[in-house]
Amino acid sequence: MANEKKFRVLIDMDGVLCDWEPTFLKTYKEKWPGRPFIPLEERKEFLVRNDYKNQLGIINPNEVYEKEGWFLNLPPVKGAVEAFEYLNSRDDIEVVICSAPITNYNFCVTEKYQWVEKYLGKKAVSQLMLTKDKTIVRGDLLIDDKPLIKGLDSPSWFHALFTAAHNTWFCDYSSNQRRMDSWDIKWLDEFIADLKTRSKN
């Protein structure tokens, strides 16, 4: 149907489009060889610096991701670029890239724009939104690796919890939440079809 309302997918960057966790650990080990570190399978907290503080008493892992070039040089998550392009190409879908910058924003915010331009193309830059609060953004589906997303509103979107090292333990899903293990287009097709059916009922 020509005028049917489009299905809006909001996509997070760190841990979803950009391969944050493995790159953090690799860079951390290169920066501080021999220093204690947390293996990926032992990550627990959404914020890596909370894990390093709680588990190891290390308070400066943020030096890794507050450095110039960090955000721009994150490699894409496997299949993320292809999946973004696929969703973007569908006539029945609208895509918004929805990312929360870190508090020390100096390199982060510009590099998030540069990353989108570099990997997803110049046109995709206009699809980028930076916000600390994703609950006030209207959409049908948010793909995000943060287990508990809080903000000013009750979200309008369903939340696909994208698997990342820090959230593998999480299994207490709410009624508008389920896990998404990787960028698998067939799985995504079926998932979106299912969400569309639900919203009609």
Next chain:
Amino acid sequence: MANEKKFRVLIDMDGVLCDWEPTFLKTYKEKWPGRPFIPLEERKEFLVRNDYKNQLGIINPNEVYEKEGWFLNLPPVKGAVEAFEYLNSRDDIEVVICSAPITNYNFCVTEKYQWVEKYLGKKAVSQLMLTKDKTIVRGDLLIDDKPLIKGLDSPSWFHALFTAAHNTWFCDYSSNQRRMDSWDIKWLDEFIADLKTRSKN
């Protein structure tokens, strides 16, 4: 009432919090003394570069606002900082700063964060959202100097058209739009009270 839903005000930056138009003209004249310019009272288009192209055949006025330091050094609009602090201090109101970066984002995006920190304080940085599309953000009131705000959705907010040099000609208001001439707290109080009453009816 303790649990009453708060009234959410979205506030634009350029032309609303930041004094864009007069600063542009001043900087343009300093950069190109003797070159033709458009007096503030003859501005017509939302984008200054469209006016300069259409009226004067000048294609590079963007050099003024794409330069490092431009966004950070914009002075606040008269009364804007006080009004922001006032709205932020009200228990019944939530404030989100909602700004669309320019296409050449290199200095713009970081400097918007820096501007907010400089004039509105470190805490206000978390209230900043950058997006090209404001229609998908949920709120009760958007204060913005752009006459026609388009995007993926029908907006949830009422639009207060903040007076700026480029929009003085505009008078074809829609039913969810009215003009706001300046940051006048008494006027704003009455306006918000009126919008609250409407949403209850």
